[in-house]
Structure formats: C-alpha cells, structure tokens
Amino acid sequence: KNxxxxxxxxxxxxxxxxxxxxxxxxxxxxxxTAHLITRxxxxxxxxxxxxxxxxxxxxxxxxxTQRADFFExxxxxxxxxxxxxxxxxxxxxxxxxxxxxxxxxxxxxNRSEVATFLKVGTTAFVLSLVEDDALPxxxxxxxxxxxxxxxxxxxxxxxxxxxxxxxxxxxxxxxxELLERSRKWxxxxxxxxxxxxxxxxxxxxxxxxxxxxxxxxPDRAADRxxxxxxxxxxxxxxxxxxxxxxxxxxxxxxxxxxxxxxxxSLADRVGLRRITSDEEVRHAMTNPPEDTRAYFRGRCxxxxxxxxxxxxxxxxxxxxxxxxxxxxxxMEPLRGTRAHVGTVVDESADPAELLARLSG
Numbered sequence: 001k002n003x004x005x006x007x008x009x010x011x012x013x014x015x016x017x018x019x020x021x022x023x024x025x026x027x028x029x030x031x032x033t034a035h036l037i038t039r040x041x042x043x044x045x046x047x048x049x050x051x052x053x054x055x056x057x058x059x060x061x062x063x064x065t066q067r068a069d070f071f072e073x074x075x076x077x078x079x080x081x082x083x084x085x086x087x088x089x090x091x092x093x094x095x096x097x098x099x100x101x102x103x104x105x106x107x108x109x110n111r112s113e114v115a116t117f118l119k120v121g122t123t124a125f126v127l128s129l130v131e132d133d134a135l136p137x138x139x140x141x142x143x144x145x146x147x148x149x150x151x152x153x154x155x156x157x158x159x160x161x162x163x164x165x166x167x168x169x170x171x172x173x174x175x176x177e178l179l180e181r182s183r184k185w186x187x188x189x190x191x192x193x194x195x196x197x198x199x200x201x202x203x204x205x206x207x208x209x210x211x212x213x214x215x216x217x218p219d220r221a222a223d224r225x226x227x228x229x230x231x232x233x234x235x236x237x238x239x240x241x242x243x244x245x246x247x248x249x250x251x252x253x254x255x256x257x258x259x260x261x262x263x264x265s266l267a268d269r270v271g272l273r274r275i276t277s278d279e280e281v282r283h284a285m286t287n288p289p290e291d292t293r294a295y296f297r298g299r300c301x302x303x304x305x306x307x308x309x310x311x312x313x314x315x316x317x318x319x320x321x322x323x324x325x326x327x328x329x330x331m332e333p334l335r336g337t338r339a340h341v342g343t344v345v346d347e348s349a350d351p352a353e354l355l356a357r358l359s360g
Contacts, residue, residue, distance in 0.1 A: 003066035013109035034139035038171035046227035061245035068152035093313035111267035121203030296336030
C-alpha cells in the first residue's frame with residue numbers, strides 16, 4: 001500500500017469531496033491548494049530518495065511524501081501525466097446543479113489510521129470553510145508545484161515558502177491558521193457539515209495535537225504519522241548496521257513498511273495508534289454506513305441481489321419481471337439513510353412492494 005515504485009512511476013490514493021456548486025471554483029483552488037501543499041506534514045507516508053529529474057538521492061535522502069515528486073501543474077484534468085495539485089475531474093455522481101466533486105489526487109496511501117483520519121477530516125473542514133467564505137486570508141504560493149516539493153523535502157518542517165505577495169510562511173504556520181479558523185467556524189456553525197460533533201471535535205483535537213508534536217519534536221508523532229514512524233525504524237536500522245540511506249536494504253525495509261500482510265508489515269510492528277477495532281472493520285466490509293444513500297443501496301443488495309441488474313452511485317435498477325426495468329434515482333447523497341428508508345426496506349416483502357411504497 002504505497003505510491004511509488006522507485007523507477008519513476010506513481011499510483012494514487014484518491015480522495016473525493018462533495019461540495020456546494022455555489023462555491024466559486026477560483027475560491028476552491030485558492031484555499032485547497034494551500035491546504036494540500038501544507039497538509040503533507042501529517043499525511044506523508046515517507047519516502048527514501050527522490051524521483052525528481054535533476055535531483056539526486058544524496059540531495060534528498062528521505063522525504064515526507066511519496067507523491068510530491070510527481071506533480072507538475074497547479075490545476076488540470078490529468079491524473080497520470082502532468083499531474084495537477086487541483087484536479088478538475090468534476091463528476092459529482094449526484095445532482096450536478098447542486099454539487100461539485102473535488103477530486104484530490106495528491107495524497108499518500110497511509111498505513112496510519114490517524115493520518116488517514118486527519119487527511120480526510122482536515123480537508124473536509126477547509127472545504128466547508130471555503131463554501132462559507134470563512135477564510136479571509138489566502139495563502140497564494142509564488143510557485144505552488146515547487147512549494148509542494150519543498151514541503152516534502154524539508155525534514156525540519158521550517159523552510160520558508162515564498163508567497164505571491166513577496167512574503168514567506170512555513171507549512172506549519174499555514175496549518176496552525178487553518179486549524180484556528182476551523183475551530184472558530186465550528187463554534188459558530190457547528191459540526192453538521194463535517195460528520196457531527198463527535199467526529200468533528202475529534203478531528204480538531206487530533207489536528208492540534210499533531211501540529212504541536214511536529215513543531216516541538218516530530219518523533220513525538222511517531223505513533224500517528226507514517227513518515228515519522230518509518231523514518232524512526234529506518235534510522236534505527238542504519239545505526240545498528242552502520243549503513244546510509246543509499247543502502248538497498250534500507251529501501252527494501254521502506255517497502256516492507258507498506259506490506260499489507262500482518263506477518264510481513266513493519267507498519268504493524270511500530271506501534272501506530274488505531275482509532276478503529278478489528279470488529280468495526282469487519283462490520284464495515286459488509287454493512288453500509290447508515291447515514292448516507294449507501295444504506296439504501298447496500299440493504300437492497302443484501303436483500304434482493306438477484307432482482308438488481310445495476311447499482312451505481314446515483315441509481316439502482318430493479319428487474320421485477322415486468323416489461324421494463326425500474327430505476328430508482330439516488331441523486332441526493334444524504335437521502336436513503338436508515339432513518340429515511342430503513343422501515344420501508346425492512347417491511348417490504350419483495351422489490352415490487354418496495355417500489356410501490358417508494359412511489360406511493
């Protein structure tokens with residue numbers, strides 16, 4: 001579960017965020033760019049060496065992220081060539097008049113659950129603030145692509161990044177301000193847009209704790225942040241065997257960190273803190289979340305898979321033995337929840353009754 005083969009090829013770990021179409025795209029670009037560049041502090045899964053043409057591994061023996069080397073544009077449609085920081089592949093799989101999809105391709109594939117939680121949670125906060133135009137300051141980098149690599153290559157976490165207005169700022173300073181604005185916004189608006197109070201407040205608390213630890217001593221975050229945990233185990237190996245970052249055994253160990261087999265994975269041995277249990281993971285593999293349209297789709301598949309000919313993000317199609325198929329649109333992601341349709345699905349004896357009750 002990594003993002004680079006060490007030979008110039010990268011593969012993504014994409015994220016998708018549903019946003020209000022009413023938010024101007026220029027505002028989305030301005031603020032999301034700054035966050036995606038600077039969140040690498042805690043989303044990076046660590047990488048030995050670099051794959052930037054013209055840079056040697058001696059210059060960048062280790063960096064925060066696996067993806068930063070592969071971005072070449074600020075905004076664009078591509079995902080495999082000329083990769084942009086902001087991807088414009090806008091497929092909301094919902095009412096396109098109401099929603100847009102922000103397709104994020106910059107993130108690493110994390111082994112740490114906390115890092116994944118922060119990657120998605122902090123971005124959800126920033127985009128919610130963008131929707132509400134609640135970010136008065138725009139961090140416009142003079143050269144966004146260069147800034148992205150500079151953050152990833154800077155293990156001190158303190159390199160000044162050049163802004164378009166001639167000022168400079170560090171990635172930590174950007175993240176502290178985004179956290180402060182997010183807390184203020186949540187106090188005024190609540191947590192509904194970011195998963196509810198329990199989830200939203202946990203994101204803010206984890207965000208603050210990680211930034212404080214990274215600022216004081218990154219090793220304090222070794223139980224939550226992949227690049228720190230990986231660096232610690234690789235550095236210990238180097239110290240024991242008297243080798244450097246260029247030793248092929250170090251690169252092999254870096255790859256082993258990402259191995260998904262528990263008996264092989266280094267990530268499973270370094271004490272990464274979990275926020276889920278094995279039981280919760282097993283349950284989620286076969287049971288849809290109850291607070292989105294996935295509940296309706298998942299329950300229909302559990303009960304009547306033989307009568308369903310197609311199921312997609314935004315519709316489900318039944319064959320109930322009549323001359324035409326019956327399509328149920330699901331254009332609203334927050335409809336079709338257990339609270340909304342749970343009783344109807346549970347009480348219907350077959351798909352025909354379900355469709356009759358839904359249309360009635």
